[in-house]
Amino acid sequence: MGLSRRGFLLGVLGAVGCSYTGPSGRVRIAAGEAGGFYVEFARLLAGEMNAAEPELRVEVVETLGSVMNIARISAGEAELGLVLADTLAAARAGSPPFHSPIDLTALGRVYENYMQLVVRADSPIHALSDLSSHHVSLGASGSGAALFGERLVTTAGVPVVVDHHPLAEATSALRNGRVQALLWSGGLPTPALTDLDNAIGIRLLDLAAYAPTLRSHYGPVYDAVTIPANTYRSPTPTTTIGVPNLLVPNPALPTPTIRTTVRVLVDQATHLVPQQALGTQYLDVRSLIDTIPAPLHPAAAAMYRDLRG
Structure with a gap:
């Protein structure tokens, strides 16, 4: 770390x-x-x-x-x-x-940043709530993703085990099973996530349900935005939070x-x-x-x- x-x-x-x-x-x-x-x-x-x-x-x-x-x-x-x-x-x-x-x-x-909560494509985790008690990298220390990530899990009431890794370390940790998810804040697509997707397959978790509560707690800086299908290899779009x-x-x-x-x-x-x-x-x-x-x-x-x- x-x-x-x-x-x-x-x-x-x-x-x-x-x-x-x-x-x-x-x-x-x-x-x-x-x-x-x-x-x-x-x-x-x-x-x-x-x-x-x-x-x-x-x-x-x-x-x-x-x-x-x-x-x-x-x-x-x-x-x-x-x-x-x-x-x-x-x-x-x-x-x-x-x-x-x-x-x-x-x-x-x-520009618009897309919050990308990433799991392995073969993971049994399909929603943020499934990450309870699992290790999750919520961005690097000193990043906006870390601030957002802590707000997200607190608002959602999901008690994850928080790690803070830079992107290169986070993708390695997800690939090796040391974390079960990583949060990245960036543009579409992010090359490091494309590389990880090509290597092991990734899936993005839908965060749309949390946008209204985040807005009510923290103001209009958060919007629901869509990550288009085939941004990575997934054939379906994913709704997430944009900042x-x-x-x-x-x-x-x-x-x-x-x-x-x-x-x-x-x-x-x-x-x-x-x-x-x-x-x-x-x-x-x-x-x-x-x-x-x-x-x-x-x-x-x-x-x-x-x-x-």
Whole structure:
């Protein structure tokens, strides 16, 4: 197992408030795990930003996900970060795993994340309730999947044995029987899950029944969404929970950099969809400006108006 969730939270979430220590012109994008949608999108964004503004030095930083990305932004260790809407809402409210409110805005809603609760295709487990007393990897420590996973099992009243593994470790653990399910938050399809499906066969559990209760407890950051048939090898669609992903700036990020970022999001939208998600993800201005639960950064709002009126 990687870094414990308790150890991670004690290490990076004790301090609240954001600082900015990055050198002028350097933009670090706190992304996610290798092989996931976060990193692939961030690499495309970095490339387009570097091309649009040669004086910028945009680079991608691999992390374990949304909670860690907020920690890096708060510590001045990232200028931009990709953050799930439920994690951002918790940070702004000072709700667990955050100790006090963190005043963050957003530059855009960039895509939809699909919560994928995965079991082996030959598993006798066919519903979340069947996982009672079984080992389940609920995302890596520091990920948005970990926050969502704990909310899910608590809301459902299913007492699972919680592990926290990064995706590569989680797929290995499922393949070897050390966990009976894994939760992953990402785009469709996720290559690591495609590889696992080709190796042993996987099945996704339907989570539709839990969407209303999650919304009533935590607000409109959760929606029921459909994973289409044949996303992996399954010939039938699966309903799960979708969570928007937002691009979040350090509050001290200079206005010119914010304007460049927004211009790239709008003008290069068709070039910012990772190959793995073509046909399931897209960017347009209508979705970009819908940054609930955080306000749109004022400089970003002004740039959207300049570009599209």
